[in-house]
Amino acid sequence: MENGTHYRTCHLCEAMCGVAIEMKSGRIASIKGDDNDPLSHGHICPKAIALQDLHEDPDRLKKPIRRTSTGWQQMEWDEAFDLVAERLHEVRKQHGKNAIGVYQGNPNVHNHGAMIASLPFLRAIGSQNRFSATSNDQLPHMLASLEMFGHQILFPIPDIDRTDLFMCIGANPMASNGSLMTVPDIRGRLKALKSRGGKLVVIDPRNTETAKLADEFHFVRPGSDALLLMAMVNTLFAEDRVDPGHAEPWIKDIDLIRLAALPFTPDAVSAHTGLMPEAIRDLARQLATTPKAALYGRIGTSTQAHGGVATWLIYVLNILTGKLDTTGGVMFTQPAIDMVELGAMSGQKGHFGRRTSRVKGLPEFGGEYPSSTIADEILTPGEGQIKAFVTVAGNPLLSSPNGGRLEEAFSGLEFMVSVDYYLNETTRHADVILPPTAALERSHYDLIFSMFAVRNTAKYSEALFKPSPDARHDWQIMLELAHRLEKKRKGGRLPLRAEAGWRAFKQLGPDPLLDIMLRSGPYGTELGPAKPLIQPAMDLLMGILPERHPLKGLARLSPLDRRWRDLPKGLSLSALKANPSGIDLGPLRPCLPDRIYTRDGKINLAPRRYLRDLDRLIARLETPASDELMLIGRRHVRSNNSWMHNSQRLVKGKDRCTMMIHPTDASRLGLLEGDAAELSTDAGKIVVPVEITEDMMPGVISVPHGWGHSRMGTRQAVAEAHAGASINxxxxxxQIDPLSGTSVLNGQTVHVKAWKAERSRKRA
Structure with a gap:
């Protein structure tokens, strides 16, 4: 790569920060923030600096490897593809198509090539046993968007740059840089909020990094957020403060919400939530009386026993107080590549509960089962039992519940393949590992997180490094495997047109498709002279895509029938290449009713599945609050996915894998600062250092996720030296939320006691 400065988007979290990478003698000399990036304006966090570490990591795999009786051996690509396709085909032929399970980790959604190739790859595998990080993360938000607005990825985003009240519950954007709210430099934006006379309110079981900046902070008991939010709804009706404002013509069933909230008075929920009744009423009043206000919730509210209802109620409260689709409230984005509209045009708006998992009867969402049931489906005999497994950029053994049981499950498979460039806690169970190119060796466009950003922007980054001739991008790996699996399924040969379609897809790659999506989007320009050249390839491509693939909406190669006539035009891939820092497309804009995709064109304020689930919430209200210790996770700005722990730059400093505990709980248990504590549940035991702090709510402890790098057989030297323990x-x-199928990661009870080294020696 040439010397000089190259501009790119950091892909390591949702913030999409722009970086300026200085190259000298073919190597990275420095990484700084890009002052001209229209979204991040020069801000970066420590993760962006570590892009160099991850690219240069000596532990990163660069050629396929397979397990043998004498250890791991390198393979050539053709040999690896043949082996994987043959073994997966054998399993499918012997046990049926559902005998193959697939797990996709969240790095896939930071990778436009992987996203474009994943659906034909999944179709070629043909299994219903699909899983992803979604059910350990944002599934309740997707379900609420589907049920209320008619589309699973249509999220209302806080207009934080123009709001006067930002109310944050169960979220810590100072550590996450926003989540389902792409917001680089949250500190600067909160400072600007206060400078214009605005207010930050935080509600959380821990006095988080965000809470320390708050004007008002409230502790809340884990898992009780739905009770608190319902009491706020109750207050709005009791005090005649309901005013949907601008959105009123397009909403229905307000009366059903009023009736549903009747039992949940602030006085009734106070003991369960830990908030005084008047404090609950005041929160509702602040939201109702501040014209520009936004209520935002994330992991803490969604990954709990009532996560589905809690997330729904956050949307409901924003609507009842007139904050939906208003400046300074919560608004829908208008991205350059509108995956919402493309999905709607191809009939892919989302679906839920069309079938249930074999063992526990859990509902599918968008064709995926909850990740909490992976081990069930592998370990439980019978028709449909998973015999082979595929992971793509994921480490479920550290990111999904009950890691010990998952380890047992993976170790007993007939065959396993991982598309990953690390030999980690999950991939060490694979028979073959297929390593893709590193992120800086491929182009980048954020298809997904541009749809969740607090401002409309578009940015494309060319590959910084040219991959070696023997390297393969992840989209190439998935397409090659899919092609070979399809040929095996058809007896070795495909019809001529289908074969031409696969070849066109592999030759085109993701970037020409990006250009088509940009030109067909709300800001796009016509293809012009290029159209006759691209149309035949697109026609072939459409023939091999799944029936409802979002790209089906591009079949005509003409701009989408947009209703937003006032947007700037002329966007294309060449325009983005000419503006490497990105193009500003403007602030969020009101766009109702154009952004409603329900059948009747109304926002469904009271979906029946949520109303039915309130019986469970009433039962919780009628049960005395537990005095057992409750466990929550936490996030650190230097840590997102488990593979980031192999960067010395990100793990250096004090130990961050600790158990945070309030002084009164520590004293009762006889724990001192720095002691080792044993945490146990029916799933297993871990040992972690004790960190005593008044930042924790009494009765609550916190352990971060993504650690636990002490398992044998991995090749991540830095991570192994900073192993920590896996909360999973x-x-x-x-334990799941039966409404949504989401894993309960926050609010499970746990036993804690002092751990002594002698106990370890006795076991040995």
Whole structure:
């Protein structure tokens, strides 16, 4: 790569920060923030600096490897593709198509090539046993968007740059840089909020990094957020403060919400939530009386026993107080590549509960089952039992509940393949590992997180490094495997047109498709002279895509029938290449009713599945609050996915894998600062250092996720030297939110006691 400065988007979290990478003698000399990036304006966090570490990591795999009786051996690509396709085909032929399970980790959604190739890859595998990080993360938000607005990825985003009240519950954007709210430089934006006379309110079981900046902070008991939010709804009706404002013509069933909230008075929920009744009423009043206000919730509210209802109620409260689709409230984005509209045009708006999992009867969402049931489906005999497994850029053994049981499951498979460039806690169980190119060796466009950003922007980054001739991008790996699986399924040969379609797809790659999506989007320009050249390839491509693939909406190669006539035009891939820092497309804009995709064109304020689930919430209200210790996770700005722990730059400093505990709980248990504590549940035990702090709510402890790098057989030297313990080894996989199928990662009870080194020696 040439010397000089190259501009790119950091892909390591949702913030999409722009970086300026200085190259000298073919190597990275420095990484700084890009002052001209229209979204991040020069801000970066420590993760962006570590892009160099991850690219240069000596532990990163660069050629396929397979397990043998004498250890791991390198393979050539053709040999590896043949082996994987043959073994997966054998399993499918012997046990049926559902005998293959697939797990996709969240790095896939930071990778436009992987996203474009994943659906034909999944179709070629043909299994219903699909899983992803979604059910350990944002599934309740997707379900609420589907049920209320008619599309699973249509999220209302806080207009934080123009709001006067930002109310944050169960979220810590100072550590996450926003989540389902792409917001680089949250500190600067919160400072600007206060400078214009605005206010930050935080509600959380921990006095988080975000809470420390708050004007008002409230502790709340884990898992009780739905009770608190319903009491706020109750207050709005009791005090006649309901005013949907601008959105009123397009909403229905307000009366059903009023009736549903009747039992949940602030006085009734106070003991369960830990908030005084008047504090609950005041929160509702602040939201109702501040014209520009936004209520935002994330992991803490969604990954709990009532996560589905809690997330729904956050949307409901924003609507009832007139904050939906208004400046300074919560608004829908208008991205350059509108995956919402493309999905709607191809009939892919989302679906839920069309079938249930074999063992526990859990509902599918968008064709995926909850990740908490992976081990069930592998370990439980019978028709449809998973015999082979595929992971793509994921480490479920550290990111999904009950890691010990998952380890047992993976170790007993007939065959396993991982598309990953690390030999980690999950991939060490694979028979073959297919390593893709590193992120800086491929182009980048954020298809997904541009749809969740607090401002409309578009940015494309060319590959910084040219991959070696023997390297393969992840989209190439998936397409090659899919092609070979399809040929095996058809007896070795495909019809001529289908074969031409596969070849066109592999030759085109993701970037020409990006250009088509940009030109067909709300800001796009016509293809012009290029159209006759691209149309035949697109026609072939459409023939091999799944029936409802979002790209089906591009079949005509003409701009989408947009209703937003006032947007700037002329966007294309060449325009983005000419503006490497990105193009500003403007602030969020009101766009109702154009952004409603329900059948009747109304926002469904009271979906029946949520109303039915309130019986469970009433039962919680009628049960005395537990005095057992409750476990929550936490996030650090230097840590997102488990593979980031192999960067010395990100793990250096004090130990961050600790158990945070309030002084009164520590004293009661006889724990001192720095002691080792044993945490146990029915799922297992872990040992972690004790960190005593008044930042924790009494009765609550916190352990971060993504650690636990002490398992044998991995090749991540830095991570192994900072192993920590995996919180998922004590998270039970039989606790889920039955409404949404989401794993309960926050609010499970846990036993804690002092751990002595002698106990370890006796066991040995």
């Amino acid at each position: 080894d004590i998270i039970r996989d039989d």
